[in-house]
Amino acid sequence: MVSAKTVAKVMAGIGIEGINPRRFKVRTTIADPAASFPPDLVEREFDQGRPDAVWFTDITYLSCGEGEMFLCAIRDGHSRRVLGYSLADHISAEMVTTAIEAAVAVRGGDCRGAVLHSDRGGEYTANLTAQACFRHGLRRSMGATGICWDNSPAESFWSTFKHEHYYRHVYATKTELVAAVDKWIRCYNGTRRHSKLGMRSPSDYEKSLRAAA
Numbered sequence: 020m021v022s023a024k025t026v027a028k029v030m031a032g033i034g035i036e037g038i039n040p041r042r043f044k045v046r047t048t049i050a051d052p053a054a055s056f057p058p059d060l061v062e063r064e065f066d067q068g069r070p071d072a073v074w075f076t077d078i079t080y081l082s083c084g085e086g087e088m089f090l091c092a093i094r095d096g097h098s099r100r101v102l103g104y105s106l107a108d109h110i111s112a113e114m115v116t117t118a119i120e121a122a123v124a125v126r127g128g129d130c131r132g133a134v135l136h137s138d139r140g141g142e143y144t145a146n147l148t149a150q151a152c153f154r155h156g157l158r159r160s161m162g163a164t165g166i167c168w169d170n171s172p173a174e175s176f177w178s179t180f181k182h183e184h185y186y187r188h189v190y191a192t193k194t195e196l197v198a199a200v201d202k203w204i205r206c207y208n209g210t211r212r213h214s215k216l217g218m219r220s221p222s223d224y225e226k227s228l229r230a231a232a
Contacts, residue, residue: 038044043214055146059061059161061136065172066215070098070225073134074122077173078110078142081200083190090200091115093122093135094176097226099213100221101176101204106197112145119151131156138162138170180207 060073067073068077081088091114092104105120107114123130135157137143143161152159162169184203190196208222216224 033137040051056139056160056161058161059163059169060134060158061169061170063169065096068097070095070100070228071126071130071133072097073136073160074102074174075170075173076118076135076143077113077170078114078140079177081106081185081196082195083196085191085193088193088196089114091118091175092176092204093118094172095221096136096172098221098225099216100208100225104204106200108193112142112147115116115142116149116151119148119155119157123155128155132158134158134160136160136162136170137173138167141227159173178200214217 065075066075074093075096076091076093078089078091081090086108088106088108089110090106093102094100095102102125103118103123104119105114105117107117119135133156135152137160139161142148143159149159151157160213167174180203184199188199190199208220210220212218212220213224219227
């Protein structure tokens with residue numbers, strides 16, 4: 020086994036270094052103290068064995084030369100496919116509903132009964148988000164404790180995105196950042212293999228399920 024010190028010495032000798040996460044962190048979960056919270060319908064059983072049983076959603080902070088942006092994504096808990104996402108200059112219920120509408124469209128409008136699981140941020144407890152879920156038959160769910168472990172698939176997805184792509188680049192403009200996010204999500208859905216999916220991409224895995232049905 021090669022030690023970390025040996026690896027660091029070799030890397031220094033050839034002039035390369037590891038990828039370090041950007042230290043500045045923005046708080047993206049701000050609960051509304053007056054809000055009522057839906058029950059936790061997931062209880063950390065994140066993969067319930069079939070697509071559209073549970074959708075996970077969360078928001079993360081991004082930055083570029085023109086300022087900050089926020090990315091909201093909705094991902095299927097079984098197939099890992101990113102179903103919908105949106106980017107905006109600030110966190111709002113509107114960006115959540117935009118992602119919901121995109122996810123519903125991907126599923127052809129047929130998503131009634133699916134659980135939409137999130138943290139307790141105000142954008143998820145907002146009436147606008149509740150109305151979008153009601154309109155499409157989505158069952159709202161929020162972690163009972165309000166900590167990150169209750170939505171760990173979403174946190175894990177952000178880690179994958181940031182370490183595999185975001186931290187490796189510097190974006191001059193918001194247009195450039197949006198294009199980069201679009202491209203990475205297409206690649207994630209279409210080509211990135213997952214061991215839990217039999218080394219298939221999310222899109223290929225869903226195709227195999229449809230073929231077997």
